[in-house]
Amino acid sequence: METKIQKWGNSLAIRIPKSFAKEAKLDYNTEVEMTIEEERLIIKPVKYKKYKLSDLLKEITKHNIHKEIDTGQAQGKELL
Template sequence: MLATISSWGNSLALRVPKDILNELDLSVGDRVKMSVVDKKIILEPQKLQRKKYNIKELVKKVPKDYKPHEEISDKMGLEVW
């Protein structure tokens, strides 16, 4: 597959075809590591690994004696009390 280097502001850009993005499971905003090996451009997806949370496990970590703090202040704007 051929691509063309284009001008993008003061830089140059290379448009990545949708087929390649789909194959690499990449979309707008994803980060890639870019390097040159033997005069070839190598792009490697750098997906963030985020921990998956479970609400029941998170609630178990809340201390039994926890009391939420409620702060009430004077009017600061056009609130109606």
């Protein structure tokens, strides 16, 4: 598909057809990553890695565990 680059304020803009957006899993306000590769503009949705607490806890060792931090007396309902 061919399209034209438009002016948007001091920037340039390209309209993404609905069919392209759907196939690329893009929606209004989707965070995207833009890169240039061999004079090509690549736009793709940002994918965040989902972590499980159990996997994160497995990574704690005696070498990287933080010491307890004294923050003073409880001010509210921090301690139940």
